[in-house]
Amino acid sequence: xxxxxxxxxxxxxxxxxxxxxxxxxxxxxxxxxxxxxxxxxxxxxxxxxxxxxxxxxxxxxxxxxxxxxxxxxxxxxxxxxxxxxxxxxxxxxxxxxxxxxxxxxxxxxxxxxxxxxxxxxxxxxxxxxxxxxxxxxxxxxxxxxxxxxxxxxxxxxxxxxxxxxxxxxxxxxxxxxxxxxxxxxxxxxxxxxxxxxxxxxxxx
Numbered sequence: 001x002x003x004x005x006x007x008x009x010x011x012x013x014x015x016x017x018x019x020x021x022x023x024x025x026x027x028x029x030x031x032x033x034x035x036x037x038x039x040x041x042x043x044x045x046x047x048x049x050x051x052x053x054x055x056x057x058x059x060x061x062x063x064x065x066x067x068x069x070x071x072x073x074x075x076x077x078x079x080x081x082x083x084x085x086x087x088x089x090x091x092x093x094x095x096x097x098x099x100x101x102x103x104x105x106x107x108x109x110x111x112x113x114x115x116x117x118x119x120x121x122x123x124x125x126x127x128x129x130x131x132x133x134x135x136x137x138x139x140x141x142x143x144x145x146x147x148x149x150x151x152x153x154x155x156x157x158x159x160x161x162x163x164x165x166x167x168x169x170x171x172x173x174x175x176x177x178x179x180x181x182x183x184x185x186x187x188x189x190x191x192x193x194x195x196x197x198x199x200x201x202x203x204x
Contacts, residue, residue, distance in 0.1 A: 001026050001142045004135045007045050008128040008148030009033050009162045012197040014042035021145055021195070022046035029053060029135060031127040034148075035163040036063040045148060045163065053101075053131045060091040061164045073098040078107040078124035079173060106130060109137075114178045122173055129179040136191060147195035152187065155180025 005025040009032055012018070019037060022028060023046040031053050037044055049063075051072045058064070075098050080086075101107075110125050110133045111118040118124075125133075128149045135144045151157055155177045160168040170176060187194045 001139045003027075003143045003145065004029065004139055005046070005145045005147070006128070006131045006135050006149075007031070007034060008131075008146075008150070009035075009160070009164070010148045010150035010197045011161055011163050012044050012148060013199065014044050015195070015199070016043045018147060018195045019043035019046040022147070023048045025145060026142070027051070027135075027139075029131045031131050033059040033061050033162050033164055033166065034063055035061055036066065053127050053134075055127055056087045056089065058089050059162070059164070059166055059168070060089060065091070065093055065096070068093060068096050075100045076106070076127055076130055077101070078103055078111075078130075079122075081107065081124075082122045082173075101130075106134065114175065114182055116175050116178050123175055124171075124173040126174055126176070126179060129183065132183060132186075132192065136186065144192040145195060146183065146187070146192050148197060149183065150197060151176045151180040152183045152194055153196060155184070 003025040004027045005022040007022060007030045028048045028050045030049050032055060036047050049071050051074060053074045053076055055076055073096065077100065081103050107125060110130060111123060116123050132146055157176060160170055186192045
């Protein structure tokens with residue numbers, strides 16, 4: 001594995017370079033309410049999808065289940081550690097299977113790396129940071145490209161804004177400033193490459 005793209009849901013301006021980089025990666029991870037570029041439309045976030053990481057409260061978009069037999073869907077359930085009940089999205093195709101990420105192998109070590117009191121305060125990592133963490137941990141030799149994660153540049157957002165045009169509140173179980181600081185550290189240390197959402201070119 002030489003290159004991995006981790007694509008979040010934040011609004012992004014068109015960028016042919018960004019879209020081409022994403023589609024040129026060996027592995028493309030997308031999260032939750034992602035939006036794919038459409039034929040004849042502006043190149044923004046590319047069209048390829050290898051793996052979808054999602055939570056039960058996902059806001060499905062037209063891209064969420066397009067060509068779903070060609071993808072792996074991985075369910076993240078960090079809040080089940082704190083007894084959150086199971087909720088199944090009504091938009092889920094009846095014939096689509098999934099893989100469940102084990103919290104002891106994914107959520108817990110990520111939370112420990114974030115350095116937050118997750119047991120005491122019922123903290124869960126976001127899907128975007130989990131995707132970035134998995135890419136970095138599972139494929140340490142690969143070049144990881146991050147984009148669509150607004151809190152890398154702004155670690156204190158007031159709400160979630162989506163490429164789809166939707167908006168949502170940030171759940172109290174997240175510690176966005178800690179996640180943003182972690183991803184910024186990886187970026188500054190050269191462990192990942194960050195593509196900003198508001199620019200056509202890669203961040204220096």
